[in-house]
Amino acid sequence: MARITRRRVLKLSGAGVVAAQTCGLPAILATGRAPAYAQGTNIHWLRWTDFVPASDVLLKGRITQECQKATGITLKLEIINANDLQSRITSAIQSGTGADITMLPGIRPQLYAESLADVGDVAEEIGKAQGGYYDVSKHVAAVGNKWIGVPWAVGGTLIAYRKSWFEEIGYNAFPETWDALLDAGKKLKAKGRPIGQTAAHTFGDAPGWWYPYLWSWGGKKVDADGKTVVLNSRETIESVKFAVGFWKDTCDEGGLAWDDTNNNRAFLSGTISATNNGASIYIEAKRKPEVHLTEKGTPMWKDILHARIPKGPGGQFNLPGPFTDVLMGYSNNQKAAKDFLRWVHSKPVFAEWFTSQQGYSNGATRDWEKDKVWEVDPVLLPFRDIPPFGRLPGYAAPPNRKAAEVLTKHIITDMYAKAIQGMPAENAVKWAQDEVAKAYA
Numbered sequence: 001m002a003r004i005t006r007r008r009v010l011k012l013s014g015a016g017v018v019a020a021q022t023c024g025l026p027a028i029l030a031t032g033r034a035p036a037y038a039q040g041t042n043i044h045w046l047r048w049t050d051f052v053p054a055s056d057v058l059l060k061g062r063i064t065q066e067c068q069k070a071t072g073i074t075l076k077l078e079i080i081n082a083n084d085l086q087s088r089i090t091s092a093i094q095s096g097t098g099a100d101i102t103m104l105p106g107i108r109p110q111l112y113a114e115s116l117a118d119v120g121d122v123a124e125e126i127g128k129a130q131g132g133y134y135d136v137s138k139h140v141a142a143v144g145n146k147w148i149g150v151p152w153a154v155g156g157t158l159i160a161y162r163k164s165w166f167e168e169i170g171y172n173a174f175p176e177t178w179d180a181l182l183d184a185g186k187k188l189k190a191k192g193r194p195i196g197q198t199a200a201h202t203f204g205d206a207p208g209w210w211y212p213y214l215w216s217w218g219g220k221k222v223d224a225d226g227k228t229v230v231l232n233s234r235e236t237i238e239s240v241k242f243a244v245g246f247w248k249d250t251c252d253e254g255g256l257a258w259d260d261t262n263n264n265r266a267f268l269s270g271t272i273s274a275t276n277n278g279a280s281i282y283i284e285a286k287r288k289p290e291v292h293l294t295e296k297g298t299p300m301w302k303d304i305l306h307a308r309i310p311k312g313p314g315g316q317f318n319l320p321g322p323f324t325d326v327l328m329g330y331s332n333n334q335k336a337a338k339d340f341l342r343w344v345h346s347k348p349v350f351a352e353w354f355t356s357q358q359g360y361s362n363g364a365t366r367d368w369e370k371d372k373v374w375e376v377d378p379v380l381l382p383f384r385d386i387p388p389f390g391r392l393p394g395y396a397a398p399p400n401r402k403a404a405e406v407l408t409k410h411i412i413t414d415m416y417a418k419a420i421q422g423m424p425a426e427n428a429v430k431w432a433q434d435e436v437a438k439a440y441a
Helices: 006-014 025-029 053-071 082-095 108-115 120-129 135-141 163-168 178-190 205-216 234-250 253-257 262-268 280-287 334-344 347-357 366-370 381-385 401-408 411-420 425-440
Strands: 042-048 074-080 101-105 150-155 158-162 274-277 304-307 321-327
Touching: 042 082, 042 334, 053 074, 053 334, 053 347, 074 082, 082 101, 082 108, 101 108, 101 334, 108 135, 108 321, 108 401, 120 150, 120 334, 135 150, 135 321, 158 163, 163 178, 178 234, 205 234, 205 274, 205 411, 234 411, 234 425, 253 262, 262 274, 262 280, 274 280, 280 304, 304 381, 321 334, 334 347, 401 411, 401 425, 411 425
Parallel strands: 042 074, 042 101
Antiparallel strands: 101 321, 150 321, 158 274, 158 304
């Protein structure tokens, strides 16, 4: 069988097609018989709708089919909006029935630790075989000595921006500080090209912006003891005051109601100049160059670059987005579910999915830093470095159930949104301090 290169797979997946001849899975099937996995069992896997459509095409088609051949397991793959995952898993736990395995984003697995099966045997095996997990992946997927999930991947955000528009106002590189971005943003908004950012209740883009923003000013929710709530500080108040002016002077103010898709559409339609996002904007623009055009009629993807969120007096940070597969404690298919996790997370199988991502996601283990996918497009290369240099919600303590509760209640985002809508900065911070304290009580 002729080997198709990773570069060729990327081209095919960009068109929404994954070649049937790609290397990896055929090696598993070379013997013509399934490995010694659980046979004849149905496994229900619940996941989010990926921002890289080619990856969902791959999972629904090729990987679902090969799962049956390789393991004897019939895979029921269900894909829903990421913002609906939490209500689904909560309902499933309450009723004791639902998906066997659910993929959860961020630190949300911590919310359900007591209701999840211990998958340490699978997680340790995968981590050992693939260079060891990033800290952000392990912190999310473990509670004490219990592995509550098997880390799948690590997403993350950078600022996608229109290179030519910033050059027009005198910035040949993306501004490195908040003051510089304020200056640039004022000039861009005056030209009808505001910055686009969400301050709404959404799972990804809002915390991906506001948590690193808070940290960059030196603010934090709790001390390292994980108990003392310290959000109401001079640093936090200053961050809120600056955010109010920044929003008014530089941003599309409709962002108060945006979800994780609005900024993608706004950027690709040419109505905003920059937005904090995953790599999906660039990947989509490159996938449909004849559709997504600049005002000059040229392919937009050629005018997109990525940069880190600016630095502030407290430093420069990002919020990685780990994805974790959790096995539900109520599942009657524990052995088969573990067999499936062991198979789908294995290098040959995961490699197919990882290639289809084109740089949107990192692996959960360090081996994927060396993958050839990062050699294909230098515009996507900065996403490779997100996992080692991030902080997780809960800082300065490790993430836990309390930190996850604060995250899912959107308290940090709402602190800024309330001030943007007119609440005095001191009052907004005090409100948030009280809400965080309730969660940590």
